[in-house]
Amino acid sequence: MATNNAYEETFIRDCWYVAALADDVDRNLQRRVLLEEPVVLYRNLAGEAVALYDACSHRKFPLSMGKLVGDVVQCGYHGWEYDCAGKCVNIPTSEKIPANTDLKSYPVTERYGLIWIWMGEKAKADPNLIPDCSHLRSVANGKIDMQCHYQLMVENLLDLSHVTFVHSSYQGHTHLASVLPKTETQGNVVVMTRSMTGAETPPLWHKVMGLPLGAPMDHDQRLEFHAPGSAFVKQSVYPSGERHRSYGFSTNHFLTPSTPKSTQYIWLISLDWPNVDPEILETFRKGVVAIIEQDRIAVEGQQVNLDLLRNKPFDPPQRSVPFDRTALASRQVIRRMASPEPQGVQAAE
Numbered sequence: 001m002a003t004n005n006a007y008e009e010t011f012i013r014d015c016w017y018v019a020a021l022a023d024d025v026d027r028n029l030q031r032r033v034l035l036e037e038p039v040v041l042y043r044n045l046a047g048e049a050v051a052l053y054d055a056c057s058h059r060k061f062p063l064s065m066g067k068l069v070g071d072v073v074q075c076g077y078h079g080w081e082y083d084c085a086g087k088c089v090n091i092p093t094s095e096k097i098p099a100n101t102d103l104k105s106y107p108v109t110e111r112y113g114l115i116w117i118w119m120g121e122k123a124k125a126d127p128n129l130i131p132d133c134s135h136l137r138s139v140a141n142g143k144i145d146m147q148c149h150y151q152l153m154v155e156n157l158l159d160l161s162h163v164t165f166v167h168s169s170y171q172g173h174t175h176l177a178s179v180l181p182k183t184e185t186q187g188n189v190v191v192m193t194r195s196m197t198g199a200e201t202p203p204l205w206h207k208v209m210g211l212p213l214g215a216p217m218d219h220d221q222r223l224e225f226h227a228p229g230s231a232f233v234k235q236s237v238y239p240s241g242e243r244h245r246s247y248g249f250s251t252n253h254f255l256t257p258s259t260p261k262s263t264q265y266i267w268l269i270s271l272d273w274p275n276v277d278p279e280i281l282e283t284f285r286k287g288v289v290a291i292i293e294q295d296r297i298a299v300e301g302q303q304v305n306l307d308l309l310r311n312k313p314f315d316p317p318q319r320s321v322p323f324d325r326t327a328l329a330s331r332q333v334i335r336r337m338a339s340p341e342p343q344g345v346q347a348a349e
Helices: 150-158 160-166 205-211 278-309 321-337
Strands: 016-021 029-036 037-043 049-053 068-070 073-074 088-090 108-110 114-118 137-147 182-186 187-202 216-226 232-239 246-259 262-271
Touching: 016 029, 016 037, 016 137, 029 160, 029 246, 029 262, 049 114, 049 246, 068 182, 068 187, 068 205, 137 321, 150 160, 150 205, 150 216, 150 232, 150 246, 150 262, 160 246, 160 278, 182 321, 187 321, 205 232, 205 278, 216 321
Parallel strands: none
Antiparallel strands: 016 114, 029 037, 037 049, 068 073, 108 114, 137 262, 182 187, 187 216, 216 232, 232 246, 246 262
């Protein structure tokens, strides 16, 4: 795709995004900005997650700066109160509640240790559309806000050749940038697979497997991108030719646009081998945190340049190579989801 405006698609609203880690949502009011809308998250007395538009209909004061009174959110500015469905139920200074004071509420579903939110039409909010995350066995997780368009981080995850260069001090090896992946698109899911043999054991796996640095290891990868914002990187590493000694793991990434230039990024690690040594687990967790920070620096640097060079006639268009197939496939899926063909109209060949 020869354009520098590949990251300006309209946000896709009729789909499930991850709003928060389930353990992070409690009886405290929490603010999120999702798809350029202010949202307040909390749990009602029954323990169910609730999401409301985070702007009081009186003077647009953030409800997240108010308080919970039972199951009612009380605005911290003038005391207007809203129930879990967003209905205004009390105005201290008026016996009559004016028309059009109710707030938007959002469908939410708690699944896989995550709070999923539907930002589009409520009638279309089918929980069966939530990506299958049954493989998750979280041993560590976290949240970070990145100052970039969400597709920059999507493409970072889908082109793992960058690991050789950006993450060389942790898990990079040269095979990641030389063994071409196989890419398939299955509906709104992009799948990338490859197997690498005789790769050099990098620092992180040297510690996990007890192999000498640079010793030959084999490395299998399967990446599933469920558009628009969920990516599962499922991998296994083992001493070359010894698959029975495999260490399987997955890093799971949930990207929810906040604004065109900022993204909420929630990640979870699953380790699929028994009796994980606590010291190894902590090494792995610290390594992932450091890797994510390296990714943050990379994608935020991209965003700065994209903003600086936007529509500049002297800036040549982006160029791509065969290694970019998976990332480019994600752009095609996102574009199709954002601008679906009307029913009864055949797309041009």
